[in-house]
Amino acid sequence: MTDYNNPARVRVAPSPTGHMHLATARTALYDYLLAKKTGGKFILRVEDTDIKRTVPGSEQEIMDGLRWLGLDYDEGPDIGGPFGPYRQTERRDIYQQHAKILVDKGRAYPCFCTPDRLEKMRQEQQNRKETYHYDGTCRRLSPDEAARRVANGEKHVIRFKMPQEGSTTAHDLLRGDIVIENKNIDDYVILKSDGLPTYHLAAMVDDHLMQITHVLRGSEWLSTFPLHVNVVRAFGWDEPEWVHLSLFLKPSGKGKLSKRDSEIAIKDGYSVFIKDMRDLGFIPEGVLNWIALMGWGVPEDDVMSLEEMIKRFSIDNLTASPAAINFAKLDHFNGTHIRLLPDPELAARIKPFFIKAGYSVKDDMLIKIVPLIRERLITLDDCVSFAGFFFEDVVEPNPDDLIAKGLDAKQSAAIARKAYEILSALPDLTHQVAEPPMRAYVEQSGLSANQVFGILRVATTGQKVSPPLFESMEIIGKEKSLERLKKAIEMLEKM
């Protein structure tokens, strides 16, 4: 059982090597929930030690993404904090000092093997169908000789000296003890020849120095978990609590979700990148609820706000098995949370989508439209296809759509003329005023409401599917509604 009474310090530590991914968002969410639940701190640390892979703008995208989701961090590269800097390339000296500590302790050693030699060795081992492992050439160097060569300026890396005997037991909150034979763990490079650390050093040093209490990370780290535990112990530090989260799988369930999958998803209006989510019309509440439940089992009432998630979150309810992502479920949560938004809030959120589609939005009209389309939206972007016609001067219906089901153009025109007659005689077209006489007409004409209202719908909105007819005409206004109806009559008469 996890103690939720002590403030936790948790961190999300993405590397700025591309677009921010769903999995990063979920780790951040759980981190955030744990921090808030315990009154602790949620920290963003940027792991940018691989200069070659660093993508400009990526760090900003991560920060924007976290804020868009509403996962505001308490400490981070742009806002600082008591344990900074929060960008690993700015902590270079710290890692070098710590690498030296390990070397002095005899727990790490300089390695002068060239990348070429290593690559050749890898090839040979592969040919012999062996697992790649460092052959220990430099491990066998005497400390004096190694020190001399380092002093001579010879190019080198620092490797961690794994014990060659025995086994390591590492404890994970979700999976219990993980035991592995030490001989199966290589002497990993912890400090590269460019002077920057690898993850194995940097993350361990930072987590300790930043007083991280719980490390939540993807289960792709499970295989190097025992190494990390050894590094921490070599320093003589206390370990944080470790939680290896389940992986996200492709929608097919075949293989780990990768950045490539976004290219496929985008064709269907989905994405695995947070920045796309926003543009596609997904809202943070929906995305959060969706990713929260992949890897976290809640018995019932699975529609939750961030606040509710904080209340209900528990590490013990996290699941260890990989989860295939399911965009249909994202639709569901997005639609559900859209329906939960108050009118003015929803209005503010859909406005940019109308504008992006080229409409000039009138706010007074927008607020009236919101209740009509709320329960019809899966994404915010859907507002355009549902309600764009409200901001249109004229609509261009497909003539064939004006013909009611089971009737011909002539009959449809007659109905339209009658409707025009009834509606134009009314003082205004509020739905309370307009609907009763039209219902009465349907009644006495022997036609179906579907037929009559269908013609009116296509005539006034220009589309076969629309928000409720009379409520829509009310917003369009009497003048414009009749104008559109008249035009439709003309179209029908020409057929």
Add this chain to the structure above:
RNA sequence: GCCCCCAUCGUCUAGGGGCCCAGGACGAAGCCCUCUCAAGGCUUAAACUGGAGUUCGAAUCUCCAUGGGGGCACCA
């Protein structure tokens, strides 16, 4: 190939030895409501990977097999 992790409806999951001929959600199908489309309500189909144990009793514990996933870099 080697090492590690995981295993309940199509998907996400509840389940901690009897409360389970297995519950919820998404999706699917049907019905109701209905001016279209939704939303909403009701209903149905749909799962404990297999085999050995342990036990009076196993979805739950153990082992093996199988399947799935991850890792095997001077990447994170």
